[in-house]
Amino acid sequence: xxxxxxxxxxxxxxxxxxxxxxxxxxxxxxxxxxxxxxxxxxxxxxxxxxxxxxxxxxxxxxxxxxxxxxxxxxxxxxxxxxxxxxxxxxxxxxxxxxxxxxxxxxxxxxxxxxxxxxxxxxxxxxxxxxxxxxxxxxxxxxxxxxxxxxxxxxxxxxxxxxxxxxxxxxxxxxxxxxxxxxxxxxxxxxxxxxxxxxxxxxxxxxxxxxxxxxxxxxxxxxxxxxxxxxxxxxxxxxxxxxxxxxxxxxxxxxxxxxxxxxxxxxxxxxxxxxxxxxxxxxxxxxxxxxxxxxxxxxxxxxxxxxxxxxxxxxxxxxxxxxxxxxxxxxxxxxxxxxxxxxxxxxxxxxxxxxxxxxxxxxxxxxxxxxxxxxxxxxxxxxxxxxxxxxxxxxxxxxxxxxxxxxxxxxxxxxxxxxxxxxxxxx
Amino acid sequence: xxxxxxxxxxxxxxxxxxxxxxxxxxxxxxxxxxxxxxxxxxxxxxxxxxxxxxxxxxxxxxxxxxxxxxxxxxxxxxxxxxxxxxxxxxxxxxxxxxxxxxxxxxxxxxxxxxxxxxxxxxxxxxxxxxxxxxxxxxxxxxxxxxxxxxxxxxxxxxxxxxxxxxxxxxxxxxxxxxxxxxxxxxxxxxxxxxxxxxxxxxxxxxxxxxxxxxxxxxxxxxxxxxxxxxxxxxxxxxxxxxxxxxxxxxxxxxxxxxxxxxxxxxxxxxxxxxxxxxxxxxxxxxxxxxxxxxxxxxxxxxxxxxxxxxxxxxxxxxxxxxxxxxxxxxxxxxxxxxxxxxxxxxxxxxxxxxxxxxxxxxxxxxxxxxxxxxxxxxxxxxxxxxxxxxxxxxxxxxxxxxxxxxxxxxxxxxxxxxxxxxxxxx
Numbered sequence: 001x002x003x004x005x006x007x008x009x010x011x012x013x014x015x016x017x018x019x020x021x022x023x024x025x026x027x028x029x030x031x032x033x034x035x036x037x038x039x040x041x042x043x044x045x046x047x048x049x050x051x052x053x054x055x056x057x058x059x060x061x062x063x064x065x066x067x068x069x070x071x072x073x074x075x076x077x078x079x080x081x082x083x084x085x086x087x088x089x090x091x092x093x094x095x096x097x098x099x100x101x102x103x104x105x106x107x108x109x110x111x112x113x114x115x116x117x118x119x120x121x122x123x124x125x126x127x128x129x130x131x132x133x134x135x136x137x138x139x140x141x142x143x144x145x146x147x148x149x150x151x152x153x154x155x156x157x158x159x160x161x162x163x164x165x166x167x168x169x170x171x172x173x174x175x176x177x178x179x180x181x182x183x184x185x186x187x188x189x190x191x192x193x194x195x196x197x198x199x200x201x202x203x204x205x206x207x208x209x210x211x212x213x214x215x216x217x218x219x220x221x222x223x224x225x226x227x228x229x230x231x232x233x234x235x236x237x238x239x240x241x242x243x244x245x246x247x248x249x250x251x252x253x254x255x256x257x258x259x260x261x262x263x264x265x266x267x268x269x270x271x272x273x274x275x276x277x278x279x280x281x282x283x284x285x286x287x288x289x290x291x292x293x294x295x296x297x298x299x300x301x302x303x304x305x306x307x308x309x310x311x312x313x314x315x316x317x318x319x320x321x322x323x324x325x326x327x328x329x330x331x332x333x334x335x336x337x338x339x340x341x342x343x344x345x346x347x348x349x350x351x352x353x354x355x356x357x358x359x360x361x362x363x364x365x366x367x368x369x370x371x372x373x374x375x376x377x378x379x380x381x382x383x384x385x386x387x388x389x390x391x392x393x394x395x396x397x398x399x400x401x402x403x404x405x406x407x408x409x410x411x412x413x414x415x416x417x418x419x420x421x422x423x424x425x426x
Numbered sequence: 427x428x429x430x431x432x433x434x435x436x437x438x439x440x441x442x443x444x445x446x447x448x449x450x451x452x453x454x455x456x457x458x459x460x461x462x463x464x465x466x467x468x469x470x471x472x473x474x475x476x477x478x479x480x481x482x483x484x485x486x487x488x489x490x491x492x493x494x495x496x497x498x499x500x501x502x503x504x505x506x507x508x509x510x511x512x513x514x515x516x517x518x519x520x521x522x523x524x525x526x527x528x529x530x531x532x533x534x535x536x537x538x539x540x541x542x543x544x545x546x547x548x549x550x551x552x553x554x555x556x557x558x559x560x561x562x563x564x565x566x567x568x569x570x571x572x573x574x575x576x577x578x579x580x581x582x583x584x585x586x587x588x589x590x591x592x593x594x595x596x597x598x599x600x601x602x603x604x605x606x607x608x609x610x611x612x613x614x615x616x617x618x619x620x621x622x623x624x625x626x627x628x629x630x631x632x633x634x635x636x637x638x639x640x641x642x643x644x645x646x647x648x649x650x651x652x653x654x655x656x657x658x659x660x661x662x663x664x665x666x667x668x669x670x671x672x673x674x675x676x677x678x679x680x681x682x683x684x685x686x687x688x689x690x691x692x693x694x695x696x697x698x699x700x701x702x703x704x705x706x707x708x709x710x711x712x713x714x715x716x717x718x719x720x721x722x723x724x725x726x727x728x729x730x731x732x733x734x735x736x737x738x739x740x741x742x743x744x745x746x747x748x749x750x751x752x753x754x755x756x757x758x759x760x761x762x763x764x765x766x767x768x769x770x771x772x773x774x775x776x777x778x779x780x781x782x783x784x785x786x787x788x789x790x791x792x793x794x795x796x797x798x799x800x801x802x803x804x805x806x807x808x809x810x811x812x813x814x815x816x817x818x819x820x821x822x823x824x825x826x827x828x829x830x831x832x833x834x835x836x837x838x839x840x841x842x843x844x845x846x847x848x849x850x851x852x
Contacts, residue, residue: 041568041840058484060837067616068834077618080572098576100745131841142467146506150524190493192503391828395821398754402817408494410817411486414467414506415557 008033008075008297009337012093012100014083014270015108017414018319019302021388022326023106030334035100037093039082041065044131045387047319048396050171052134052422054141054178055186055409059131061395061402064388069201083109085273088295106298107270107284108326111303111317114266121242127423128171135415137260141179142414144257145187148194155255161199162256164247166239168205170354173222175260176203177356180229185358185407202232202256203408204249209235211362213316218362221371225360227238234412239263251257265317267304274298279306283314288344290329296342299332301325307345315347319386324348355379358404428701434459434501435763440509440696442469442492442816444745445728447814448752448828449532454499456760461526463519465508465773467491470557471813473745476597477561480567481838482602482611482829485557487822490814511699514721515731530723530759533696533710534752537729537743540692540707545849547668554597561841563686564655567605568840569684571613574620581681587625588682590673592665593689594631598782599648601686602629603782606655611833628682630675632689635661637780637788639742644788647797651786652676665689688717692741695729700724705732709740710755714770716755722768725758727751741773745812750774780804784830 009032013020016038024036042063051057081095084380086107086373093100113127126133126140141163148160162358163179183199190196203210203226209219210226210233223233241248246255267282276292277285283306286292290299290307302322306314315321324347331341353363353375361375370378380400387393403409429485435458439446442464450462468489477483495721496502507521514532539553552559552566567589574586575826589605591598609625616622618619629636629652634657635645636652667674672681693708702718703711709732716725716733728748732740741747749771758768779789779801787801796804806826813819829835 041572041838057843058486058837060484060839063839065616068838069612071615074618076614079576080569081576131839135841143506146467150505150507187493189497190491190504192500380468389836391825391832391834394824394828395836398820398824399817401821406817408817408820410815411484412467412491412494413486413557414488415485415561 005309005375007032008100008412008419009103010035010318011104011333012037012079012102013106013107013108014038014093015304016040017046017108017110017304018109019322019326020106020328021066021069021165022323023108023301023330024070024076026327027332027333028070030075032333032337034076034214034278035079036066036070036076036084037081037095038066038102040081040130041067041080043069043388045392046129047132047383049128049131049175049388051413053128053175054182055138055139055412056178056403057396058397058411059135060398061392062387064392069388079153079206079272083270086270087296088274088292088298091297091387092191104336105299106326106329106333107300108302108322109268109270109299109304110207111265111267111281113261114264115261116264118242121261124242124244125166125261128175136157138153138353139414139416141182142259142412145194145196145199146414147193147257149191150193154191157194159255160257161194162246162254163199163201163258163260164254164256165203165260165262166247167261168203168207168210168235169262170234170352171352172203172205172260172262173210173226173356175224175229175277176201177218177229177360180226180231181357182409184230186412187410200232201230204237204239204247205233205235206238213355214354214362214364215369218364218369218371222354222356222362225356225372229360265303270302271300274300276300279314288326289332289342290345291342296336298369299329301329303328307347309344310347316352317341318352320350353379353382434533434726435529436461436527437530437532437759438463438528439534440464440468440519440533441536442536442730443472443536443728443748445748445752445755446532447492447535448749449534449727449756450496450502452753452756454496456501456503458501458759458763460780461505461528462492462496462502463505463507463509463521463526464492465506466556467493467506467839469495469814471818472555473556473809474599474813475560476604478557478837479554479563479601480608481546481564481835482604483822484533484837487818487825489557490818491600495814509573509696512696512724514700514718514724519724525802528723530762532729532752532759533700533724533726533730533756534748535587535694535696535730537693537707538649539693541687542690544668547687550668550670551687553687554731564837565840565842566684566724568838570618571609571617571622572840573683575617576619585619585681586683587620587674587843588672588680589625589627589684590680590682591627591686592673592688592689594629594633594636594659595660595688596778598629598631598649598686598688599636599652599782600778601688602652602657603655603786606652606657606785608835612838613707614833616775626658627656628660628680628839630663630673631659631661632664633661639776640780640788640790641795644782644790644795644797646781648782648788651782651798652786655786657785686695691729693795697730699743700726701727705740715758715768716751716771717768726806727755732816733773736773742778744778746776747773779805779808800810
């Protein structure tokens with residue numbers, strides 16, 4: 001299954017997220033035999049996943065086929081498979097049914113939600129990492145309103161109109177804002193027995209403030225903007241139990257049908273097969289050149305890596321870190337092939353931003369902080385620019401413009417699984 | 427659960443397809459209390475479903491939320507539920523958990539695939555009626571190419587590159603053309619170990635010609651245009667068995683991974699609960715005013731109805747029939763409320779068209795027949811015009827224009843069910 005190689009060094013990249021894809025683009029058309037392995041056939045623009053979950057965009061708007069992105073260069077092979085383990089001594093990567101040998105490896109398998117010691121919460125409160133997650137959350141959110149419209153049980157109706165989001169990082173803030181918006185604007189006139197604008201969106205954060213990675217003034221601004229939208233923000237609150245019926249937070253039980261998990265991440269399990277030191281959430285602790293101890297041919301990047309050489313703290317799990325690391329890892333491989341030494345990685349932090357709703361956002365641009373409308377404009381601009389593919393940009397732009405002008409969100413579909421479709425009950 | 431009625435006549439419409447939705451639009455804002463019940467929350471533009479199955483469009487592009495379409499008129503209530511049965515004597519409609527009373531009923535629950543006596547074929551060869559079907563078929567088609575790229579088993583690779591479509595009506599013809607096109611154009615450069623343009627698309631039809639409902643010259647033209655695209659057309663061929671491994675057609679076994687069912691329809695089971703005469707595929711045999719014998723307050727329309735008063739033959743199961751019947755049924759209800767007699771239905775046949783691929787189509791416009799590019803233009807025009815919602819029209823138009831200019835199809839996502847996502851194998 002190896003590419004036809006005239007002794008080209010074999011490079012494998014596992015994961016076609018922001019880090020893996022950037023590395024692949026840098027190595028495509030270079031004099032290497034490149035294999036990109038991902039368990040999906042698309043690159044996902046994760047920062048907009050919450051817009052799929054809240055019916056503003058379609059899955060295909062924020063996903064682009066990896067094959068198509070990399071098809072121009074004949075030295076690239078794309079494999080749809082899930083990597084099970086890496087054999088660093090034997091320089092092999094193992095999938096369910098195949099083994100691939102490498103000379104250089106870039107591991108970029110990212111992270112998944114962590115429910116701490118409560119994996120049973122996963123089905124009750126899905127997180128938001130994949131397109132499947134997003135479509136499932138969209139289904140649950142829209143179904144809650146449908147249920148509230150139909151039921152005659154007052155308590156059940158109230159619970160259906162409560163939306164609890166656990167975790168006040170960017171994903172939690174964005175989901176809370178987006179749900180508040182569709183209930184207040186998009187769905188406002190669609191029902192007869194309920195008033196969707198009475199929906200209660202409750203955002204629970206364990207720390208003392210939202211957006212803990214942002215400067216304090218922006219955390220405060222985010223809280224204010226969310227409150228304006230009608231979101232109840234509860235900081236310094238700990239979730240102790242989740243059940244079908246609701247969420248227990250500190251002393252209080254909040255009855256709710258829809259619970260959304262945005263609280264914690266665990267690094268992908270593939271990292272554990274490297275036999276390299278890892279931190280408490282499973283991230284691989286990398287050297288300053290992104291390699292792992294004793295294996296200069298293995299680099300780990302993105303959400304899977306714990307890189308603490310710059311500030312003493314691990315770099316955050318955001319796309320700019322992953323992209324810069326991806327490009328750096330690719331360059332280091334080209335250096336090593338030429339016989340040069342790999343260079344240490346340096347993250348250039350251009351800031352970060354989170355959107356809260358229409359005309360509402362926060363942006364930490366390092367030299368200055370933005371809130372409200374200017375932050376929201378900056379957010380729009382950056383997210384359109386970085387979307388992969390002209391077609392996707394155009395489609396997303398049109399749907400945003402449409403939603404902005406009409407308060408309408410177009411992707412309000414409640415879809416089921418293929419298996420659960422089929423024949424009606426006899 | 428009744429709407430607040432000041433003795434307004436209660437009208438129930440079951441099904442928000444082409445027929446039900448047209449009826450609902452006519453009755454919305456009239457002096458009736460209208461309840462629309464559908465088991466999905468969207469109206470689906472079924473004629474473009476094959477474009478979702480072949481990765482040209484996203485589900486949300488061809489679906490519009492029923493609530494939003496009907497939200498302007500306060501006399502309309504929309505219920506997301508699956509109707510189990512109708513009690514024509516008691517004038518009641520029963521869903522899983524509720525009972526609704528009516529004064530007038532329009533039943534428009536449509537049809538589903540029929541596998542004749544072979545329900546076990548359904549999982550092996552899915553049909554194309556719902557968004558779930560379309561996403562599942564897209565998954566299977568794209569996965570077949572991925573599998574062919576990876577496997578080292580020559581026979582398995584060959585089977586993965588064979589696509590068998592059973593049934594040469596419009597859906598079968600459109601699917602065959604679309605799969606041939608993506609393999610020859612869209613995917614052509616994306617793989618390293620296979621040549622997607624070598625994919626074999628085989629269209630099997632039991633009758634002597636394709637598109638049996640069309641004039642003979644157009645059937646012949648469709649066959650020619652499909653053959654130009656590389657599709658193998660086999661007419662007068664009967665499928666006798668379907669298994670994981672392939673399809674048995676007459677004497678020959680065709681090994682294939684992907685099988686698609688486009689052969690037969692059965693009317694929705696709800697019709698059987700009416701206690702009215704039905705034909706052999708379960709369609710309710712209606713009077714010339716669309717009512718059922720003995721119940722002038724019950725009208726049956728669209729794919730669920732067998733209306734044979736015009737030509738002696740049942741009208742075909744196409745959207746113009748359903749839409750005209752929907753409007754007629756609504757008008758008849760308003761007539762009856764005024765104390766007038768319902769009028770007989772007359773179908774005004776403007777013709778029909780099927781697309782085969784880029785610049786390829788057939789159109790039977792009654793006074794003249796079109797083939798190739800002019801037919802294809804006519805098809806584009808009509809399908810854009812009839813799409814519900816300006817937003818959908820714009821998005822579909824842009825994606826078609828993009829696909830036409832670049833040969834690219836944007837929605838090439840292999841998605842899984844939420845349940846099968848989750849944790850990787852330990």
